[in-house]
Amino acid sequence: xxxxxxxxxxxxxxxxxxxxxxxxxxxxxxxxxxxxxxxxxxxxxxxxxxxxxxxxxxxxxxxxxxxxxxxxxxxxxxxxxxxxxxxxxxxxxxxxxxxxxxxxxxxxxxxxxxxxxxxxxxxxxxxxxxxxxxxxxxxxxxxxxxxxxxxxxxxxxxxxxxxxxxxxxxxxxxxxxxxxxxxxxxxxxxxxxxxxxxxxxxxxxxxxxxxxxxxxxxxxxxxxxxxxxxxxxxxxxxxxxxxxxxxxxxxxxxxxxxxxxxxxxxxxxxxxxxxxxxxxxxxxxxxxxxxxxxxxxxxxxxxxxxxxxxxxxxxxxxxxxxxxxxxxxxxxxxxxxxxxxxxxxxxxxxxxxxxxxxxxxxxxxxxxxxxxxxxxxxxxxxxxx
Amino acid sequence: xxxxxxxxxxxxxxxxxxxxxxxxxxxxxxxxxxxxxxxxxxxxxxxxxxxxxxxxxxxxxxxxxxxxxxxxxxxxxxxxxxxxxxxxxxxxxxxxxxxxxxxxxxxxxxxxxxxxxxxxxxxxxxxxxxxxxxxxxxxxxxxxxxxxxxxxxxxxxxxxxxxxxxxxxxxxxxxxxxxxxxxxxxxxxxxxxxxxxxxxxxxxxxxxxxxxxxxxxxxxxxxxxxxxxxxxxxxxxxxxxxxxxxxxxxxxxxxxxxxxxxxxxxxxxxxxxxxxxxxxxxxxxxxxxxxxxxxxxxxxxxxxxxxxxxxxxxxxxxxxxxxxxxxxxxxxxxxxxxxxxxxxxxxxxxxxxxxxxxxxxxxxxxxxxxxxxxxxxxxxxxxxx
Numbered sequence: 001x002x003x004x005x006x007x008x009x010x011x012x013x014x015x016x017x018x019x020x021x022x023x024x025x026x027x028x029x030x031x032x033x034x035x036x037x038x039x040x041x042x043x044x045x046x047x048x049x050x051x052x053x054x055x056x057x058x059x060x061x062x063x064x065x066x067x068x069x070x071x072x073x074x075x076x077x078x079x080x081x082x083x084x085x086x087x088x089x090x091x092x093x094x095x096x097x098x099x100x101x102x103x104x105x106x107x108x109x110x111x112x113x114x115x116x117x118x119x120x121x122x123x124x125x126x127x128x129x130x131x132x133x134x135x136x137x138x139x140x141x142x143x144x145x146x147x148x149x150x151x152x153x154x155x156x157x158x159x160x161x162x163x164x165x166x167x168x169x170x171x172x173x174x175x176x177x178x179x180x181x182x183x184x185x186x187x188x189x190x191x192x193x194x195x196x197x198x199x200x201x202x203x204x205x206x207x208x209x210x211x212x213x214x215x216x217x218x219x220x221x222x223x224x225x226x227x228x229x230x231x232x233x234x235x236x237x238x239x240x241x242x243x244x245x246x247x248x249x250x251x252x253x254x255x256x257x258x259x260x261x262x263x264x265x266x267x268x269x270x271x272x273x274x275x276x277x278x279x280x281x282x283x284x285x286x287x288x289x290x291x292x293x294x295x296x297x298x299x300x301x302x303x304x305x306x307x308x309x310x311x312x313x314x315x316x317x318x319x320x321x322x323x324x325x326x327x328x329x330x331x332x333x334x335x336x337x338x339x340x341x342x343x344x345x346x347x348x349x350x351x352x353x354x355x356x357x358x359x360x361x362x363x364x365x366x367x368x369x370x371x372x373x374x375x376x377x378x379x380x381x382x383x384x385x
Numbered sequence: 386x387x388x389x390x391x392x393x394x395x396x397x398x399x400x401x402x403x404x405x406x407x408x409x410x411x412x413x414x415x416x417x418x419x420x421x422x423x424x425x426x427x428x429x430x431x432x433x434x435x436x437x438x439x440x441x442x443x444x445x446x447x448x449x450x451x452x453x454x455x456x457x458x459x460x461x462x463x464x465x466x467x468x469x470x471x472x473x474x475x476x477x478x479x480x481x482x483x484x485x486x487x488x489x490x491x492x493x494x495x496x497x498x499x500x501x502x503x504x505x506x507x508x509x510x511x512x513x514x515x516x517x518x519x520x521x522x523x524x525x526x527x528x529x530x531x532x533x534x535x536x537x538x539x540x541x542x543x544x545x546x547x548x549x550x551x552x553x554x555x556x557x558x559x560x561x562x563x564x565x566x567x568x569x570x571x572x573x574x575x576x577x578x579x580x581x582x583x584x585x586x587x588x589x590x591x592x593x594x595x596x597x598x599x600x601x602x603x604x605x606x607x608x609x610x611x612x613x614x615x616x617x618x619x620x621x622x623x624x625x626x627x628x629x630x631x632x633x634x635x636x637x638x639x640x641x642x643x644x645x646x647x648x649x650x651x652x653x654x655x656x657x658x659x660x661x662x663x664x665x666x667x668x669x670x671x672x673x674x675x676x677x678x679x680x681x682x683x684x685x686x687x688x689x690x691x692x693x694x695x696x697x698x699x700x701x702x703x704x705x706x707x708x709x710x711x712x713x714x715x716x717x718x719x720x721x722x723x724x725x726x727x728x729x730x731x732x733x734x735x736x737x738x739x740x741x742x743x744x745x746x747x748x749x750x751x752x753x754x755x756x757x758x759x760x761x762x763x764x765x766x767x768x769x770x
Contacts, residue, residue: 047697047705047721077693079706079722112690113723217677218698220690291676291757292602292765299766305497305605308462312432313603320432321464336432337464338498372676374759380677381684 002155004139005166006189008032008231012133013145016126018072018110018119024145026126029185030066030097030134035230038064039197040105041205043222049076050115051106054086055223058105062194064227065099068130069107069146069183070123071170076108076220078115085120092124096131107183107223109148109170143168146183149379154255158244163190163232165245169252182209182256184224186248190241191230200242201226208249211281212368214260215376216289257368258350262375265297267352268368275361279316283356284367286310294372297352302345304332307356317360324357387540389524390551391574393417393616397518398530401511403457403495403504409530411511414570415451415482415519420615423449424583425490426590428607434461435500436491439471440608443490447579449612450484453515454492454531454568455508456555461493461605463500470505477509481516492568492608494533494555528553531568534764539640543629548575548617550630554637567594567641569609571633575626576615585627586611593634596666597753599645600761601674642753643735647760650682652737653753660746664701668741669752671695679757682737687730689717692741702745709742 004011011029018025031038040059042052058064068089075082090104097104108115108123133141143153150170157166171182192200205224226245257266269287274280287293290310296303304325312320321336330345332338352371370376389396396414403410416423425444427437443449453474460467471491479486493500493508518526528538535555542551556567577585590609611630642651654672659665672678675695681688689710697705706721715730717723737756755761 045694045697046699047693074690077690077705077718077721077723112688112694215676217675217691218694220694220697290602291600291761295762295765298762301766303497305459305462306602308432309430309497309603309605312430312605314431320462333462336462338462372762372765374762376676377680377683377757377759377762380680380757381686 001157002139002143002168003029003166003185003187004136005157006164006187006231008189008229009187010134010136011138011142012130012135013141014126014129014133016122016129018070018122024141025070025072026123026130027069027142027145028066028093028127028130028134029142031064031227031229033229035191035228036063036065036103037192037194037197037228038062038225039201040223040225041201043219045218045220047220049074049108049221050078050082050086051075051108052221052223053083054090055105058102062198063103064105065103066093066097067105067107067185067225068093068127070126071109071146071148073110073114073119074108074112074221075115076112078113082115085115085123088120089123089127092127093131096128105225109146109183109221112220139166139168146170149261151259154252156248156251158248160240160244161236162234163188163236165248167248167252169256171256182222184209184252186226188228189231190228191233191235192228196238197226197228200238200245203242204246204249208246208253211366212253212257213285213288214257214370253368257370260370261379262373263370264373265350265352265371267297267354267370268366269354270366271356271358272364273358273360274363275317277363277365280363280365281367282314283311283316283358284365286314288367288369291372297347298371298373300347302327302332302342302347308336311356316358318358322359326355328353386542387524387528387553388414388551388570388572389521390542391549391572391616393574393614394572395519395521396523396527397515397520398523398526399511399514399518401507401514403455403507409526410455410457411508411515412454412527412530413451413478413512413515413519414527416449416612416614418614420576420613421448421450421488422577422579422582422613423447423610424586425608425610426586428604430603430605432605434459434493434606435463435467435471436460436493437606437608438468439475440490443487447583448488449490450488451478451482452490452492452570452610453478453512455511456494456531456533458495458499458504459493459497459606460500461497463498467500470500470508473505474508474512477512478516481513490610494531494568494606497605524551524553531555534646536644539637541633541636543633545625545629546621547619548573548621550633552633552637554641556641567607569594569637571611573613574616575613576618576620577613581623582611582613585623585630588627589631589634593631593638596751597638597642598670598673599642599755638753642755645755646764647758648755649758650735650737650756652682652739652755653751654739655751656741656743657749658743658745659748660702662748662750665748665750666752667699668696668701668743669750671699673752673754676757682732683756683758685732687712687717687727687732693721696741701743703743707744711740713738
């Protein structure tokens, strides 16, 4: 149920000491063809890690043979030496696989500023071991090797009409728009051309990973990649394919949300009645990023005033005195005033549902976020040490 | 050393039970003239509390006789009844002071959604008691009455060339641009006309309160007011007056920062080398709002990668690989790469100094913020209960 679920993909995860725990830390995913179609979306952070700078060049021709991913170091802000490391990583994999280095993507995750000679040596060792260990059932070990603060490996797969899509994801903090601190690899044996793969990936990520905003912080290293090899011999109906891909991305995004660092609530913010979808997203994000709201949810406090205060900071069309807010099904605010008493709202379940009706138009959007907890502060105050 | 420091101002703080603790909760400040000049800046949140909606009407003619302020309830999202309460508050004070209700500002602070009949009754009682208690040395009790989660009353005064400016402030959370959860009253016996008072207030707040961004959350109730009565008979040099007013505002803003809810570090973010002042502010704010950076500072962790990742989310002109970052005087990042080892940075003092040189232009800006701590989460997860 992961990247090796579709036909024609092999993967491996190996341990080379990048993680002090000795757990797997380098993953390799290879597309055995027949087609070698690749599509990718990257962090929109202007401060990009070296593997992102490298991979953006690789993806230009939309041909991808393989991906090398490492945890235990982000190789970001590590200068020309760090860029050379990403380049050498691709070259080493290419030599072993007898393909072009220009068709090998590289992803890294871990502490920013980590990318010295020791790091390089271990990553290159990981490529060697990883390529040697490639197998058609190596997906689970690859998913394990990309974990950082994740507590569980995140994988999934979906099959329809003779073709399959598989995927793996990592990410537990710094989950925000323009992707999160997430690395995601999606594979399919459906027969897609490059333009179809690119369009499908953008449609699916636009309403899933791009709407996960755990802590408002945007990573330097995010990458979501789709590899398509046509091994099933079947050209899917594109709407059907996008639907399946979106479903899988939603499943993986939900798994990221559920494993967000220190979180005790998974909050689904459903905005309805917006003038445009973009405004619905803006409103949902403003609430998702409001520390006071997030801390209140942690305290099981249905503080709807903080929701309205957050909406008030947006440029969306709405009348503050005609907004309805419900929490876990209880209408706590009607037309900008108090409705049901806060005592009726049960916020003890982890799954939390916030509904905001702007009563302006017909557009909707759903944003996924988490609460702000002691454990979030603790994990992120000690990450580097 | 507060709002009653200048000649011709009287104030009082009284306790009417809005605070469960029984501490003072209603303040009245009156300008005895001869001039009754008023200027004010308000929250830019589109979700505005009833006292803000009322006060924006009052300030239109730039004549202000008095201000009534209450803690223990924000009177926000309390509907037409809540607006009537603000109106009745002004009318009651006006009747007792024999002035026009249209020249009485109202400020409220506390929990959003609080503003029922009990609240109204207590506020009106507070007006009655407050007006009766007015005196030329009532400033300290007024400053005490506007405190919410503040641990200390915040006051200050400055005198030059025969005129004086006094001030009081409250605010300890939700400190963000377009003001904070702050109520500030500034008084002066300098002889200013309405246009001069307005211009001076905007220049001073633009580089002080507007650059305090404790937790990125914007209040519904913020108001900063300057009252000028010319009682000193002296028309000040305006540059000199703005300089003094800015100094006092900076002092009060620093006191707000130092008392921010749960904070363990006061972080001064100094951005230099920006193309424009607006871009310097944007960069400073993006760092001030980055939870990962803020949690790292709480953990005494000089995680400069998070600084660069935050800058990368802005539209400011800069090259990520030509940015320098120093923490408490130690250059941890030069030209987007590691410089001095993180062990050299001592983050144990509460005062924390972050310098970011964008190396693009000559513009600078300084943003004040705080770290993200367990105590912040605790205070804000239990505020309503």
